[in-house]
Amino acid sequence: QVQLVESGGGLVQAGDSLTLSCGASGRAYRFSAMGWFRQAPGKEREFVAGLTWNSGNTDYADSVKGRFTLSGDDAKNTVYLQMNSLKPEDTAIYYCAARLGGIARIPTMYDRWGQGTQVTVSS
Numbered sequence: 001q002v003q004l005v006e007s008g009g010g011l012v013q014a015g016d017s018l019t020l021s022c023g024a025s026g027r028a029y030r031f032s033a034m035g036w037f038r039q040a041p042g043k044e045r046e047f048v049a050g051l052t053w054n055s056g057n058t059d060y061a062d063s064v065k066g067r068f069t070l071s072g073d074d075a076k077n078t079v080y081l082q083m084n085s086l087k088p089e090d091t092a093i094y095y096c097a098a099r100l101g102g103i104a105r106i107p108t109m110y111d112r113w114g115q116g117t118q119v120t121v122s123s
Helices: none
Strands: 003-007 010-013 018-025 033-039 046-052 058-060 068-073 078-083 092-099 117-122
Touching: 003 092, 018 033, 018 092, 018 117, 033 068, 033 078, 046 068, 046 078, 058 068
Parallel strands: 010 117
Antiparallel strands: 003 018, 018 078, 033 046, 033 092, 046 058, 068 078, 092 117
């Protein structure tokens, strides 16, 4: 069974940058789309960014557009979320997810999830 493993979270100051990684391990089976979601305390899980492997298409939430960049390394089956100009409101647990089909902004449309990595941005 494919497992998703995130890394790269941490505590940073406002304006700093951070890169999250998500690698897939397990069966040699690759989902067609990868997504990043985040969930802050007391809030619902929200879409951050998504990528499709075949076309390289990406999609971003308005709140992160222009600050976050999602990329993928096909050979490593790993995606990277580069987060720049971080703000305190970016503080959340960030989750990587994978699905068949295209990019989706709804969490329930994803088939596999990672364990999450905490990102904390201090002001």
